[in-house]
Every structure is written in structure tokens, then in C-alpha cells.
Amino acid sequence: MLQTLLAHQWKADFRSSVFQKSIVLNIILGLLILYFGSIFLVLGFKLDDILVKFFPNQNPIAVFNGALLYYFCIDLFFRFMIQEMPVLAIQPYLHLPVPRSKLVHYVLLKSIPSFLNLLPLLVFVPFMVSAVVPAFGLGVALLWLTALFACTLLNNYLLLYFKRQLSSKPLYTLAFGAVILAVMVLNYYDLLPLQTVSRAAFGAILEQPWLVAVPVVLLAAAYGINFKFLSNNTYPEELKVRKVTQASGSDFAFLNRFGEIGRLVELELKLIWRHKRPKSLLTISVLFLFYGMLFYRNDTYMDGYGILIFVGIMITGSSVFNYGQFLPGWQSAHFDALLTQRISPYQFYRAKYWLFVPVMVLTYLLALPYGLFGYKIILINTAALLYNIGVNVFVVFFFSVYNTERLDLSKGSAFNWQGVGISKFVMMMPMMVLPILIYLPFGLTGMPLVGLATIAGLGLLGVIFQRQLLHWTANHFMKHKYKLATGFRQSS
Known part of the structure; x- marks a missing residue:
């Protein structure tokens, strides 16, 4: 037996369309x-x-x-x-x-x-x-x-x-x-x-x-x-056979009080929990909490601010870097149906925004013990958190309309190159390098705290004007939604 x-398993693997499409990679x-x-x-x-x-x-x-x-x-x-x-x-x-x-x-x-x-x-x-x-x-x-x-x-x-x-x-x-x-x-x-x-x-x-x-x-x-x-x-x-007529809120009932946005956040959480690849990326985001141990124990890095800003951006923004880079590919399997629903692009991206913000705040709180290595770490991570919430999230949203490759959510992250393209590398550059470039003039002139305040201030402006930025994101999405739909169909 x-x-x-x-x-049977051997024949199923070698006769599948996935294996034929990936034969060169294999x-x-x-x-x-x-x-x-x-x-x-x-x-x-x-x-x-x-x-x-x-x-x-x-x-x-x-x-x-x-x-x-x-x-x-x-x-x-x-x-x-x-x-x-x-x-x-x-x-x-x-x-x-x-x-x-x-x-x-x-x-x-x-x-x-x-x-x-x-x-x-x-x-x-x-x-x-x-x-x-x-x-x-x-x-x-x-x-x-x-x-x-x-x-x-x-x-x-x-x-x-x-x-x-x-x-x-x-x-x-x-x-x-x-x-x-x-x-x-x-x-x-x-x-x-x-x-x-x-x-x-x-x-x-x-x-x-x-x-x-x-x-x-x-x-x-x-x-x-x-x-x-x-x-x-x-x-x-x-x-087990389930008869579901609409999305149930029983798993995350507390989100119902937030109306349509809460329901969309709930659906996103269920998508993450039920599929391999987003769950794997969530695990990687948790592991990024230990990223600071590579730098905070080294006196060479602790003497300056530049590399610590990079570390703070990576730690507090790990969820945006790992999960956000594939937006809106997570919905690629049902993207056409999504376009027919009574969900505006503004609601779609606002739900993503309020999915990221609590996760980044939680990551920041979990990273607070790093402050035992020096008070400057708390200041840097606070500035990095504000910058991620007010700037980097919207950078991800801007580049999301260029992610036209369909994602197979049943696959894991290992050796999975679906959705990986040049736009990811272009997107990463301003997210990681720009805050350091903003700080650099102040650091070279002996005003590191002013540089941190500038980074935090830009993030705070993004938080204050997040509604306007979300409307701008929605308008940007409207210009590219049919290209996205066509790309998801052709890569299926």
C-alpha cells in the first residue's frame, strides 16, 4: 500500500502544471x-x-x-x-x-x-x-x-x-x-x-x-x-462541510465595532492564519525582533546613530517589509471578485494601514528591553516607528500597484519566487536608505538628536495627514487596477 x-504521489507531482511551469527552476x-x-x-x-x-x-x-x-x-x-x-x-x-x-x-x-x-x-x-x-x-x-x-x-x-x-x-x-x-x-x-x-x-x-x-x-x-x-x-x-454565506466575525468579534474596516482587517487576519506563505512571513517578522542583538552588543555600532537607525527601521517595520511588499497580491486569486464588491480602494488600503499600525506598535513595545543597552536605542526606535507608520507604509502602498504577479498562497516561503520582482528592490531603497540620508547632514554637523527629530517629524506628519495620503493612494490604485487584474489573470 x-x-x-x-x-500516486509521484505521478501527481510530475503531472501537475506547477511542476511543468517550474521545470527550469527545478x-x-x-x-x-x-x-x-x-x-x-x-x-x-x-x-x-x-x-x-x-x-x-x-x-x-x-x-x-x-x-x-x-x-x-x-x-x-x-x-x-x-x-x-x-x-x-x-x-x-x-x-x-x-x-x-x-x-x-x-x-x-x-x-x-x-x-x-x-x-x-x-x-x-x-x-x-x-x-x-x-x-x-x-x-x-x-x-x-x-x-x-x-x-x-x-x-x-x-x-x-x-x-x-x-x-x-x-x-x-x-x-x-x-x-x-x-x-x-x-x-x-x-x-x-x-x-x-x-x-x-x-x-x-x-x-x-x-x-x-x-x-x-x-x-x-x-x-x-x-x-x-x-x-x-x-x-x-x-x-467537514461548511455552509458560509458571508464572512463570519466569530474569530475576531472585537473587530465588528470598527464597521467595514474592521471586517476587512478580520478577513486579512484569517487569510494570514490559514495559508502557508503569509504565515511564514509572519514568523520571519517575529524573528526580526532579535535583529538588534547583532548590533547592540557591539560598541563600534553603539557609538554612532546611522547604523542604529537602519536597525530600528528594520525591527519596527518588519511586518511592512515582509508582508506589505506583496500587496495586493495576497488577494490575487479573487481580485476580479474584489473589484465587483462595494468596497472602495480607500477602504481597502485603510484596512491594510490599520492592520500594519498595531503590529508595528506591538513590535516597538517588544523591542523596548533593548533600551537596557543604551537610552539612545529607545529614541531611535521611536523615531523609526513614527517614520514607518507615517512614510514607509505609504511607500509600500505606492509600489503595490506594480505587483502584477499572482501568488499561490498554499506554497511556503522556501524557494518561492512568486511575486518577487524589480519593484521590490526599488521599493526597499527609499524605505531603508532615505531615513539615513535624512539623518546624515545633521549627524555630520554634530546634531544627531535634531536628525532623529526630523525623521520622527516626517513620520508624524504622515500620521496626521494619513487620510489625505490614503485618498492619494486610492486614486493611484484606480489608475492601475485593470493592469493589476490583467496581470493576475495572465500569471494564474
């Missing part, structure tokens, strides 16, 4: 995988010599074991960013005598031969052959490799489970992320030295091979949790 399901990705795969393979065979060169007084196997927990933590982060969920359209099989358990097993097993699971083997296997086998023998080396691959698959199934829980029980995923973050913070302050723990844990497997049972049992538990969750949620998600 698993072989039959695999054959070839390029295949060549890139071969290129980087060969690099990792060579690195694996040479890794023991490299470790001896950089750590001459240490055992290369012990050094490698000490880095494994760091690798698996980084692996969790990248999986959360780019790993897509394995799915199977089970409706064609529901009328057949196919046990639910086989369908669930197939969905779980098809995630194993993924790039993120197989790439580490290109380093692990050569390193095992060149370093571990001569020191401990083939049998112990294979058990050690089994433990490493079990940990890789454990990451795979943990991320699959928590990403599935993200839609129904987001607190579970938040708690999981908090645990990983806490581990990294404890390691940073040497309260939980990951290197020492990692070296001891994986070194113990080489000394006591029976300990390989620990990661294998954890992997089996993670697989079982995923199996139980999918078994309990497979049929309700596929068979």
Missing part, C-alpha cells in the same frame, strides 16, 4: 543540490584533518561530538523556517478499503527522504569512515551514526508536530520555542555549557554503544505522537 501511495535547484552536496561530501572526508589543524591538542572525534548539540539546535531553527509539511489529499481514498493508519504512516514516512534529513549524512558518513571507524571499529561507528541520524529524524518529527499545533494550540509551539531559546541563553551565560554536555552525551555512545537506544526511543516517541495526532485529526479536516 505504501508503494502504491508513493507511486533543474537549477537540482544542480545546486548536487554542487553543495559534493562540497559537504568532501568536507566530511577532510573534517578530521581540519579539526586536528584548528584544535591540535584535542581529539577530533571529541571536538566533533561537542559541536553536535549546537548543530541540532541550529537545525531546529532552519527547519522551522523552511521545512514544509508533508501532506496527502486523502479524499480520493476515503471510499476505498484503505486503513487510516496506512495513510497516516505514509504521510509521516514521506518526510524522511527530505533534503534537511539527508544532507547531514554527507558529513556524518565520511567522518565516520575516516575518523570513527579506525578508532572504535565498524560496529560501534555504525551505532554512533544511527544515534546521529535518529537525532536528525527526531528534529524532523518534533518540528512537524509543533508546526501542526501552531494553528490549533499556538501556546504549545510558543512553549517549545521558549525552551529552545532558554537553552541557548543558558549556554550563552555558561550556565548550561552545550559543548560539554554534547561531548559527554555522544562520547558515551562510543564508550557504551547500548546508549544508542536513548535517541531511538525518543524518535519512536516523537513518531508516535505525530501518528496519534494525525489519526485523530485526519478525517474531520477532510470531511
